[in-house]
Amino acid sequence: MKEFKREDREVKLFVGPQHPGVTGNMSFEITLEGDTLTSVKTHVGYLHRAFEKLMERRLYIQNFPLVCRICVPESDTNEENYARALEELAGIEVPERAKWIRTLVLELSRLQMFIRWMGGIAGTMGLSTAPQWAIGDRDYILDLFEELTGGRIYHIYILPGGVRRDIPEGFEERVLKVMDYIEKKLPDYDDLIFENSVFKKRLIGLSKLDPAWVEEIGVTGPVARACGFPFDVRKEQPYEIYDKLDFDIITETGCDMYSMALVRRREIDLSINLIRQIIDKMPKGEVWTPLPNVLYWKIPAGETYVKTEATRGEFGYYVVTDGSDKPRRIHVRGVSTPHAYTLLERLVPGMNISDFSVTIVGLQTCPPEIER
């Protein structure tokens, strides 16, 4: 029998490629000493669908059913980004009302994503009541999407030139009703999750970032804001009609998982507030500028980078056109790419193995957007 040596104490394990939280297929090769992690290596490739390449072979309009799949739960950011890039390159004006509707869709999308995330983070800690609530409550927003766009997850609603349909009659009231409902439920979530002493105990101090990493690695979104960086594309470089809405950038200073969670919790309130503002101020008018014949639509040669604030951070599309009817190259900046690689690898040493999936969900990694 082989004698047990101290240097053999390190164990290599694979986490994934099944969902390591509720995020998507991704694999982590972790090294353990006892139940403490010493390092991690992120492996992707299990969800690769070659979207960027596929888009080069399809007509501009045909890419809309593709882009919404780049981040499955938050499809609208992709549609809006891609549409805005094409509008910029082709010189298409979007009617004012369409911009308001787009912003409404984006905020509804953000809201459902954060509600879903609340369930996700609690679920990774074994608090399985929260996911039941979150998924149920999120469905009320999906019902709204179904009514507005015809789809619950993949909306294919934002097209260049505006949006596909005007909002149905009475839709505003129904949105406000759902907002009231969610707002009423939020204290329950606070009691269950954010003020839960177990939750606090596990998250405070967990995955503490060095604020210097934020700019070094390219960390954005709630993770950066939890380190006190006021990074928010909605304010920094307002798109659609964000410059007409009244809001402040949410920041926390803890640099840890708990601060990130608090940023996201406060973002929920902000989204509800923004949705109410949008419905209050939305102008009347057209929602669509006719496009050229979409089957032969050619866009003049050019390149552009457009970005939006997704739930996870700065989401961007770099689009190059060459005057043909198909894009020459599209590169998608998936927000969680730096989060899931470099940042995670730096955070992991010394972490308890049970906190690993909490960290992945806490950084809100989204493998589909890493593997475009």
Place this chain on the structure above:
Amino acid sequence: MDIKGILKPLTAWKRAFKPPHTIEVPNKVTREGAERYRGFHVNDMDKCIGCGTCAAICENEAIKMIPINDPDKGNSGYRPRIDYGRCCWCALCVDICPTGSLEMTNEYTWVRETGDEFIFTPGIDIIGHEDKKDKGFKKDDKLNFLHLERVPMRELDPKERTQTFAEAVLGYSEEEARAEAERCVGCGLCISGCPDRMHIPDYIRAIAEGNDQKSLNIIYENNPLPEMCGKVCTRRCEFECSLGHLGEPVAIRWLKRYVVEQFDDLKKYVDAKPEPLNGKKVGIIGAGPAGLTAAYYLRLKGYETEIFEAAPKAGGMTFLGIPKYRFPIPSLDKQVELIESVGVKINYNSPVDSKKFKKIYDKYDAVFIATGAPKGMSMRIDGEDHPKVLAAIDFLKTINLGGTVDIGKEVVVVGGGNVAIDAVRVSKRLGANSYIAYRRRVVDMPADEEEIEATEAEGIPIYTQIIPLRVEDGPKGKVKLIYGKAKMVQEKEGARPRPVLIEGKEYEYVVDSIIVAIGQRPDLDFIPEDIRNKLEMEKRIIKVDKRQMTNIDKVFAGGDLANWTADAISAIADGLRAVKGIELYLSSKK
């Protein structure tokens, strides 16, 4: 110790006593999908034309056009089949459908016993969800990927144009043509409408892409008279256009006109290289569209072709019959010049009689007769031989050849076809107060609707449901057309109503001239009697097979004398078929 933080989560227990707010699927689904829900496809077979635009926009290639057994006229004969293994329910197909036939239901689930039912042709395969039509995602008027409105064509002011024989339609500018061409979805249904099967979507695409010369050469693949077609074609293609179902069809005719108008000297731009002569000779009688087409393409294939034309110019009825404000001489000359430049020999002013026909018959390896239908039909009423009664075709011919006709101040034109419209508009331009008398209603008129509109715009009245009874002498050297009114009787379901004379009451027009434009017939007197007796006829036209061959050895026929449609593009199609027929005939003879 954080007592609050330990106790607070326990408040979640209060929810244990509340009923669930989620719905159990599939047993207890109590709600229907939203009105816009993108469920499963339904296709209205009464509306679908099988144009395939849905398949063109589908990024997943989930839609395949498959042939169906019983296509109606005007359809492609194909219907979209959808593969739910590939479909992603984006409904772009619904939004682009040119007829609005394709819709989606609001169903959530698609549970089937066999995998076969995941590939189905909505509307053909009945699978029991058809009643959910109108409940889900459907086409919206506001968002339209199609451009349903046509770029308007500029025309001379109606008042101004009745004073002159200058061209009434002005043609598209470059910008207008590109915009109009851009509307085409490229479905190709128009090809089925064109007797000549021109490659319409291809040349329209070339225009949209700014490549006029490419477009010109695509057109010249099977039409040597495109400027003529671009100006006066009966444009059967446009009636098939898929955009015509919800909007206006693409102006295919005007686009063709635009392309040819861009080139003054066609010889430089048309890629027409005749093959070296192969020693076979084809004689062609009549330089109308059919004769010119046959001569041009036969010459390109290496046959020596010679045309015998009675008139001083080529073009046939497009030269003699069509007024110059629709088809001016320079347009015609330009095209004939190209045809002659490849080596086609045209003998002008050389009418063919039976003696000459025999000579041609003996000299050439094949003979193509394309003399058209130059004789006006008679009304078969008393007094029709009155000197003030003119055949429209003779009247137009005289005017086009530069002659004069004394039609007086007041003219009635009898008929409702394009020739009647031409005759009445020419009379107006000659200064007469002219009008049309037609036995059916305006909607029944065989004339092109744009021509009818133009006539009305020029202030020319169209009197309908008028049946001429007889012609009599009128006062002061005038002539009287006595007529009765007709009522429209629908004899058979679906058939066009027939005008029936209302007996008893008679009315009259007292005019200076009566122009009769109720159709024409071929004149075959030039064919020697022995051949004419053997020649198989189909009523008043020559019977030909699908390669335009008559029952007489080495004699082919085409154009109005062998074709009931009797328009220029059908004559061109006949000419092309004759090219194939003659080629086959001569190559089999050796």
